Amino acid sequence: MQKDISCRITSVVLKYIEKEKGRKGVEEYVKKVGLSEEYLKDEHNWLSLNVYTKQFEYAVEILGDKDAPYKIGLFAADRENVGTVFVFVRGMANPYMAYRLIGETQKRFSRVTKAELLHLDSNKALVKSVVFDGHKATKHMCDYRKGIYASAPMAWGLPPALIKEIKCQADGADSCVYEISWINRSTGYMAKAGLAAGILFDIIAYNFIPSFQQLDAAVKPFFVLLIPLLAYLTGKAADLHNTIKTNLVINAEQNEEIDRSMKLLEAKYEELELLNRSLEQKVEERTEELNNSKEELETTLEMVLEEKLKIETIIHGIADGVMVTDKDHKIITINPAAKRMFGNSLPFDQKELIAILEQLSKGGRKAYFREINILNAAGEDTILKMTSSAIFHRNREPVGIVSVFHDITQLKMLDKMKSDFVSNVSHELRTPLSSIKGSVDNMLDGITGEVNEKQQQYLLRIRNNTDRLIRLINELLDLSRIESGRIRLKLSPVLLMDVVRDAAESLIPVAKEKEIEFIIPNEGVAYTVMVDKDKLSQILTNLLDNAIKFSKPNGKVEIHIEKYDADFIKVSVADNGEGIPEKDRERIFDRFYQVNSNSTVKAKGTGLGLPIVRSLVEIHGGRIWVNSKPGEGSKFSFTLPLYNKQQHELEEINE
Template sequence: MKIFYTLIAGFMTVAMLTGLIAYIGLTNTNAISSSYMDVKEETFPVMEALEKMKFHTSERIHYYTHGALSEGAEHEYHEEINKATEEYYSNLNKYEVLVDKYFPDEKGSLEKIKKTTERFNRSCYDILELGNSGAPIKGSKEYVEINAAEKELIEAIDEALEYEYTEFDERSEQVEGTIKSTRDAILLVSLITFIMSIVIGAVISISISNPIIKLTEAAREISRGKLDTSVDIRSNDETGILSDAFNKMVRNISDEIEEHRRAEDELKRTGEQISIMIDSLPLIPYTCKAEGDFAVTYISKSVTRITGYKPGDFTSNPSFWADNIHPEDKQKVFEELTLLFEKGEYYHEYRYKISDGSYSVFGDTLRLIKNPDGKISHIVGTWQDITERKLAEISLRESEERFRSVAQSANDAIISSDGHGKIVFWNDAAKKIFGYESSEVLGKQITILMREKYREDHNKVMERIRTTGESHIIGKTVELHALRKDGSEFPMEISLSSWKTGEKIFFSAIMRDITERRRNEGIQRENERLALANRAKSNFLMVMSHELRTPLNAIIGFTELLKKKEAGDLNQKQQRYADNVHLSGKNLLRIIDDLLDLTRVESGKMEFTIEHVSVPVAVNEVLENIKEKAGKQKIIIKKDLGHEIEFIDTDGQKFRQVLNNLLDNAVKFSKPEGGTVTITAEKEGDMAKFSVADNGIGINEENMGRLFHSFEQLDSGIARKYGGTGLGLAVSKKLVELLGGRIMAQSRYGEGSTFTFYLPVAAKKEGGG
């Protein structure tokens, strides 16, 4: 324990010398303090009072002179003059007290100041009186007097201040002398203390320096990693004990370091594995502050792979996370974070701008971390890019909406059921077809739509699908009978499909009510039968027409010979008979021709020859044929052919036939007293317009819709009176349409009719067959 006692002796010696220095310093400090207090309590107040008196003297002269020079200013500066005067006399009284107490030898200066003060006050009063009288101030005796009084007062105050400054300098020299002697004594004792300290330090160093140096060198070696280093100090004092303890410590540290190194290596390997696992996750673990902009303090390297940003982008900029939230989502995100503090954990989703400038949707799971004392420390969370999932959800929703929209707008019933046959979807068409509201069937068995005898088979099929996943009806279309809400049955066409969601299987059926189709199929079969009959009729008419034309042509030819008296003269009765036979033959031939044309049109065997037809020539030819009949019925035929429509490209024979039918009807249905028929032709655009107008019997409005029907006479009485088969207009309409035109009629009963048809001026040269 030698070092301990040596250090105690050295410290005691130094302490004694330090105490001596303190005593010297304290003694002289009291003397200095006493001198300073004298100055503070005596000299400083006197100097302060004199300085203020000097200031207030200048202030008073300012206010007095301005009050005298300015009209009415005395009252304006009255308050300032009184205040400055009060301050002056307050400091004068203070100066007088200090002189009586501390400086009796300065009473001469005090009396002089009082005397000059009285003179100054009289001058101030005089200058004010002069100012109030309105006499000029500057240059007056009073003005000179007040300036002289001010100067005398200032000089008296300056003399007193000069005396105080001299007194202050003397006392300052006394204090400086005391400080110098104190400093010299302290320096002397401090020098002795310094020398003694060196001696004591040298003695102590000699006794402990060598062991300390050895320990230091050993510590350096250990710091370099040489843990087998030891210190060889053999003594019974503290250094020997320290040496043994040091060696033991080194051994323990070596063992602990080795153990720590092994643990650290293992921890490092584990940390690297965990880091690799975290960085390879589709998540982004992070920590952030629980305040302000929630600045990120740590974030996984996986953030670079997922967002393109580096971890440093987040940790170096406190507002980086908040700045890149989508502007439309930012307020909502921060509002939702308040729920985190209420619940302790929270999940929300928002759009976030990644490095390429686009926005991705991220799911953010957060949890509050608290200190042992319950205070919030920070937030830990995981970020996950859920953009693809969101797009898939949107796509799924859109697909569902499209399906529902299509399903609801479909004319066919669309019904879905689960694997147990319970209805889960029911569209509007199903409601219309079956009569059930969706609320009546959702959750019910689909067998309510089936006849009783089909339900057991349906249940067996459903069980087989649930068990094996196979069915021969999936993907096929079948026909069966279904049951409406009112119990009525109807034929139905059904297409069945299935799909799976996880382990659950669902079925969808598209059902169509084919009642109308079945009815139409029956009608179609009947139409086909009628078409066969019609074709047979047409063939019969064609054959019969051809068979009748040969003898009829012979009859017409022979009657023409008789009329021309080729076989000799005929008496009047024979001539009438020959005319009747010839006219009837002509009428019958026209009927046969109409029948042939109708059968050709209906069978699609009508042929056309397109040629350059002269309209005037064709019209004249038709008029020539009808002239005799028109003359007999007192009909005047007029024509009005436009010069711009001299030629058209059409089938000339069919064109003349249509004109002939229309003119023949116009003449036939004339009034008994005769009338007028007008044929006109003009060009409208690329069409030729032909009209045949009469002032005959006209047509009832209710009969207009049946004008162009085959084998129809509008009135049985008219048919008996005027004759005809009702084929002329029907054939004309079909011919005009096949030539690329159209025909129409206008009529007023009792006033006449106008038939108009249009043909292309330049028609395509096509043949029909």
């Protein structure tokens, strides 16, 4: 708080309110001012000018008296209210001296106002008071000052002075000017009374006392002068006695006030000593804490540097390329393997990094995968698998990207060889299998002659296994085409519900065999997706067929459709089968992987359906995952891009 006005002269406001309104008024006043009662009463404390002016507004409000500031100023003439000020003023002998020193007096208690004596007579003064630049005078503040000026004669038991306001700073003037007039206390009246009594005695003696009349003519003048002189001196002695008595009282008051001030100072000193000791103790404790913190910080720093060195050693030692960029997409770390891969130029620009960071910032995506074709530092064609993850701050704000580059050139070559082999073998196998199936069908139809029951059983077994092999070959060919990139999507806006309904209806006969109920969304779900309709039908058919296979008899299969985010829709297929053990959930999308189950529900498959589904979902730009609890069933969910008409039209224009 600014130290503008001493509480020596403001504490009187609190005391006046207590006199007029009691403790309730004091409590209300203290609450409004926002300072404790002890603080306001302590004359060693100071207030800001803002609080000083506000306190008069609160006083007027609490007391309900617009003249309260002036009355509070008059109230200050009592020693009980402002002891130090009262004793200081009273020690000046008379009002004349008090007003003569008004500038010095005001300077003691205010650092933002100045009083100047313009003119002084024995019972009249002209005083100018100014609030310094940068501060504003208020009417209440000026009224209080007038009350203070008027109260000065009251220190000697005289009536308050009369105050005539010439101009006021609160009204826009450059200063406040007051004409102050007062009644002086009579002095030397005992001497005057003695002189008058002596003269009166001379007159009476000269005219009415015979013995005085009979005095010798030479002696009589001496007695005429002596008696008034003795009476005057007696009165003068009485005046001196009264003055000494008054001065003794004033001196006693001053000594008492000095003692009180000394006690207050001693109390303040003791308080400061305690505070000083407390501060010294806190400084020692804080110093010790800082020393401990410094040691801990140094230890932590050593650990961080050690960990950093380990990480740098690991990053620089691994065969895969590693690159770290900050939020401004500047490279802050790149290991030697990445430098060997890229040479002097990166395989992507800043715009691509921005796009990657935006995708990673979206909820639900932990990593970004991409294959890039580059010429390495040796000028050789190289295929890299890029895996990027966002680096998040504690507030979940992305601050950079860490990308790992794995050379998959050899893997791609081997994969292509495998795909070519599978494709060739599949084509070679499909023709004889189709021939076998046709021959078996002819035999079962009786074209080659009637077959007995035993022969029919063998032929049915051959046909079922042939169908299974044909499905396996077809799925291998589908997977081979997808992985080799030979499959081309025929994207178009498709009403999702139409494809869902068609896929479900095609499997209703299979579901009825197990008495399984289909639950599909209501007609109100109308989302348009940008997909290859045939491939979407293949995805849904495969997932629904699996759900039927693994559901318990008299169970149900539910289809859910909901908005995933601004750009994607989520489709879920849920069954109430035995569920998938946790150890198998990560591998069910691997080729030829099948869950070993002790369930009574046995379902045969090739182990390629879910890998094909995942591949088809991913080439649409979506992703697929499974949630499952053993004994409660499984829910397969996948995302598809929503149709954006404006974006689609823009792409067509660009093409």
